[in-house]
Amino acid sequence: MADSVGRQVDSINHATEEDEKKHEIIGAKGEGKELTKEEKQRLRKEKKQHKKNKKDDRGPPEKEKEKEKASVPAPSKPATQSPAHKAAPVPVNASASESPVAAEKPAKSKAELRAERRARQDSERASKQGKKEGGQQSTSSKPKATPNELQPVVKRLPDHVQVDDPVALKKLAKKLERQQVPLRSDYGYKVSLFSHLHQYSRKNPPTQQISIPVTVIHPSIVRLGLQYSQGIIAGSNARSVALLHAFKQVIQDYSTPPNEELSRDLVNKLSPYISFLSQCRPLSASMGNAIKYIKKEISNIPSQCKEEEAKRILQECIDSYINEKIILASEAISKYAIEKISDGDVILVYGCSSLVNHILCEAFEKQRKFRVIVVDSRPRLEGREALRRLVKKGIRCTYVLISALSYILPEVSKVFLGAHALLANGYVMSRVGTSQIALVAKAYNVPVLVCCETYKFCERVQTDSFVSNELDDPDDLIVTRNGKTHLENWQTVKSLGLLNLVYDVTPPDFVDLVITDLGMIPCTSVPVVLRVKNVDQ
């Protein structure tokens, strides 16, 4: 919003036109501020483009022709002709289509406005086609205008999946430099299919270049980043809770500078912190949703609110978010899931999902008779932790590695899986190996139940595990047995690459049921839930 403030100065000339446009839109839609801000931005962008192209191809006569067109009709016309003005690169037919529309100005309806806007967006997209855009995620940062209208938004690739593009890298470096966040360099040879992702090493911590009494970044954020990069806080829920806890501390220590508003300044303060955290470890979908929520809450703070009051409100918001979305959600999910666990069941779990462990512990407390098979995989070997927690509770467990999966599946009656995120096309993103479990379970006709809270639902769409993933430290794959480490000098072998993937996606055909706090839904209903969520917000 900072540059919009700046640009308001330039747009004073077009103020009248835009005001009128604004009034119309407000009259037509009754929507309010959000829409007009977007509109203003789009208008400004078009204006800029128009100016650029004006010098290249537009001669004076054509411009005059358009101006004539604009001057002739009714006084309300100039407002609508300015979009035609700005859509200069578009051939004349666009403006022609808009002028008959403009002629019916007084009797304007929603449909006409929508058509206008679509035409403008088409022209925008046409002009932007040649340029390659790398930048921030537009999907997460741009708020949805209305839930009913799915406006075509220009989607930009997030820069954490554009590591092999030097332009995007340079942009990222510049951004980090501006925010005074150190850039973490990639490590080791990357397998070519995944060269578009970052690969960091634990031996180069992100705190190497930060001064020791940290000044730019809040100490609790630095601590959090360290804990992420070293894997001390791992798991989608744990990371979100720790993130919100750190934000609480940041908010507590925050003080508004003299001429700023808390609602704007605090959001700006959080951006370098988020960049730092994504340098330590790429953000998870749950963290992304939590950050979106916080930013929305902060910008909704009324400006006349006192600082202490605002801080208290924000702390309460965070507490209620954690309570609702994580704690109570897991209670609700346990309740539903326990209905599905019957006596004599043999349940298979994979890795260490906090939610699935919670469900099993609750079921055990409710005197269900079942036993658990814990499947584990290298290099993380998280199953050991799950095994420890279940055995400590008193549940009978078996432990196998994933390579023994097909041997053990004939014994299994149900598979419970946790999820890192649920994508908008129904795919389940989870720890690498989950899709294998689901596949083999399907082959043996064993029902697969995925347990996931709704705050992990993500608007991203992915059909394979390559596009967006995370590469962990390749040195984790090195193991020493009998005193010998064969992969010690893997970097010297030119053709050898170590790949340590973290996530993979499971298609919805292999998943039989998704248990969420809203109930038990099939995998394909995820977009519905997302839509319902947006309406609520």
Add this chain to the structure above:
Amino acid sequence: MELQAVLMAAGGGSRMMDLTYNTPKPLLPVGNRPLIWYPLNLLERVGFEEVIVITTKEVQKALSADHRLKTDVKMRLDVVCIQEEADMGTADALRHIQQKIKTDILVVSCDLITDVALHEVVDLFRAHSATLSMLMSKVHEFTETVPGQKGKKKAGEQRDFVGVDVTGKRLLFMANEADLDEGLVFRKSIMRKHPRMLIKTGLLDAHLYCLKRSVVDFLVHNKSVTSIRGELVPYLVRKQFSKSLNSQNETEDSEKNQKQQDLLSTSKDEALLQLARERSCWNDHRGDMSEAYHGGKLRCYVHIMEEGMCYRVNTLAAYIEANRVVPKLFEDPPIHPGALVSERSLVGSDSIIGPLCQISDRTSIKRSNVGMSTTIKEKVKITNSIIMNGVIIEEGCNIQGSVICNNAVIGRGADIKYCLVGSGQHVEPEGENKIMFGNNNLDISDLFVYTMIVY
């Protein structure tokens, strides 16, 4: 603010009285800079902007008078003076400045010269929310001959036994040979929680500690603890495994105080942190049924430096070794521009000359450090020696493997080999005292007795 730096510069240098009976230890020149400059430089390089320096009045006066120090060190030094006669231990000093301490602290000793990447120590402190995080280094053998020492290092040196866990980061056990009667005694609780422990003896404690704020509060309540290294650190290491549910007693008291100060939200935050830990699938050990850190709230960590330089200048041998190694580190020109070096003299490339020196013709200086404002006349041969500030060396002297302290005067033609000439002493010109000392302990002590009486 995250960390406050505290520099302990009030120590006496009791293990090298020959050097420090006149000059306080923080002001001893090493590589032509006062010893205190090195930890200050380390803190500055890492990004500290303010340091609390605890020292004596003498040192404070000297620091404020030293212009070079003022220009080199850009941090703000908050000097706290304590009485020398009060014989305060390091923990007493922390108690003394308790009012100034608002956050966690990084305590550094003034005699530490190191090039460690300090973020390694502090990262352990941050990531594991440790109560104590310290730095240790592998001991390197000293190669230089030390005046007054017979042959190899005497075996009377008290060893430190340090026990770490398999990862090499968690500190489980610390004891000094002096405190033990016959053997090492381990608690069963440690063995149960950490069945694999590595015991190391060849480690040098760098006296660099990151301590939580609650430890300072604990010191305030327990006035019997005087020294950080001697009492506090072993106590904290032992307390990690004490049966009384770890977080009880001292730390809880201090937490209570903190809770009174902070808002009630602290307890809610603690609950959140606990929730995050529960949901996280990480454990620092495996093989038993306990959660991460065995549920203990008090944790001590150590970073052991394998490579790199780490010296504690608290003995004569360390002092000489440091003088030898340090000039190679810094990119200062070996011959200070302010020195007047005659063209017909021979100054070796591994020697350094301080400012305002005067070196006359036909003088040869090899592998030596010459301090500030020193005058060296003609035909002098200096090899493998350390010459401090303000020394006057007359013609024809031959100095080998020696340490000449501040403001000494070496008479004409004196021949000094492997000696230590005390501060402000005069060595008679040749003819009378052709001092040729070898590693002869008796003569050295005679010399010192002589100098002390004269002084």
